[in-house]
Amino acid sequence: MSDLLSAPETKVAAPERQSALDTLMHAFETYKTANETRLAEIERRGAADPLLDERMRRLDHVIDACKARMDRLETERRRPPLGITRTEAPRGEHGAAFTGYVRHGASDGLKALEAKSLSTGVGADGGYLVPYETEQEIGRRLAALSPIRALATVRTIGAGTYRKPFMTSGPMVGWAAETAARPQTDSPVLAELAFPAMELYAMPAATQALLDDGQVNVEEWLAGEVDSAFAEQEGAAFVSGDGTAKPTGFLAYPKVAESGWSWGKTGYVATGVAGGFPASDAADPLLDLVYALKGGYRQNAAFVMNRRTQAAVRKLKDDAGAYLWTPPAGAGQPASLMGFPVQEAEAMPDIGDGAFAIAFGDFRRGYLVVDRAGVRVLRDPYSAKPYVLFYTTKRVGGGIQDFDAIKLLKFAAG
Structure with missing residues (x-):
């Protein structure tokens, strides 16, 4: 032991x-x-x-x-290696100019590029855009580290807000005989969901000796420094963010018992016991949660919970005595619960009286993450001498786009 x-x-x-x-x-x-x-x-x-x-x-x-x-x-x-070889080919005009800015603070090359592209509202006071390859690398790392981003739909936008129309009521339809009259149908009623992108920042530090080392790929170093900071902050916001200067988390929307569900609210199933599973037939609330989701959503559904909730779920068995939770089948694969993958999100609440500790749904259809194109870096060699700070910002938003695709388990009597 x-x-x-x-x-x-x-x-x-x-x-x-x-x-x-x-x-x-x-x-x-x-x-x-x-x-x-x-x-x-x-x-x-x-x-x-x-x-x-x-x-x-x-x-x-x-x-x-x-x-x-x-x-x-x-x-x-x-993750790619931090070092580069001397024979590595240059990565383009922007990449070379950005490397010069990060290593030595030389901004002339970036200023010339931005003037050439007629970009406005940027410069030494607001930082400079990282090369496209570095932005893509940060996005790939966030997808691996941020649990909800890995499940959700991710859309890149060029404006400050992404607006998505949806129908609150569709056109009237019906059956008609071959020669019968077709009455005119009503027009669909449209509304829209708005997903504003909010600013997320990190401030990694480096020594000048590291920046002067030609064997260090500074763009990979920067991506590696900001990925975990960005992932932790946005991961919490995607779960419980209140929508004020951050995304709106799926737990922040109005919640209602599944029997009274309507659009704009998140439906939940209660365990029937305050702060826990029932003493007998403990797995029944999980079955109710799974089948609260329509069949079309269950095909790509996943459970979301934190590790402490997983510890409680590991003890549950079905009527045949088989454990509901099973370990990953291989490296890089998730654990599963009742045949559905389990995504571990530490921002989810612990099991407690009235807590919504488990979510289940098709998050790709249910939750939308919007990334404003461009990651900006401002070099600051003065505030924390002898270290050089890199104030790195990206704009991210998020919210539920389909309220029928995500259901919650409430640990309460009703």
Whole structure:
């Protein structure tokens, strides 16, 4: 047991990802054995041994650590190396000018390019746009690190707000015989959803020695420094942001019981127990949640919850005694619950009385992320000498675009 609990801290031989997966599978098998013992204790004595509960909590930490390790290794595998070779070809006029600005603060090249393209409202006071390749790299890293972005539809816009029309009522339709008259139908009633892009910023720091090192790809360095900061902030906003200077999270919209659902609100299913699952038939609320979603949305649906909620869900079994939660089938793949993928989002609330701790839906159809084209960098060598700060900004928005595609599980009596 002690060897298992220390496994995520040890260095493993190559291939590391397969070793991490093996450790995770071993940990989950141990977890299931411990849980069977815990359930037998509850059946026999009415309560589990506190030492057994503590063992279960420790195993939860092991499983979470193994999964985090697999995710980290997969992210590192996809990430390009920081260094470059001396024979690497130049990356274009903008890339060369931007590298000169980041390394030495030389902005003449960027000013000339922006004057040539007749761009306005930019300059040393507002920073300069990063090269297109760097912007794309930041976007790829955010997709790997930001859980809701990885599930949602992402659209790049050139204006400050993306407006999407939708029909509140469609045209009248009906059946008619071959020679019968066709009465004129009513026109559809249109409304629109607006998704404004808000400013998100990060401020990585570097030493001048690092910037002077010709073996360091400064554009890759910058992308690597801002990706985790951007991902953490936008990940929280996509879940619970209030829409004021940030995106509107899917938990921020009005919520209503699924039986009274209407457009503009998010439907929920209650567990029937305040702050937990029912003592008997504990999996029933999850089944109700799955089937609250229409069939067309279930095909690409996923669960979203934080790791502490996952720890509670791992104990649940179906009527045949099979566990509902299963580990990832391979490196870079998600765990699954009842056959649907589980996306871990730490911004989701913990299980508690009245908490909406689990979301389920087709987030690609249900949630929209809008990125304003352009990532801007302002070089600041003065505020934190001897370090050089890079005030990096991008504009991001988000919100629900289809209120029928996302459902919530409320841990409450009703």
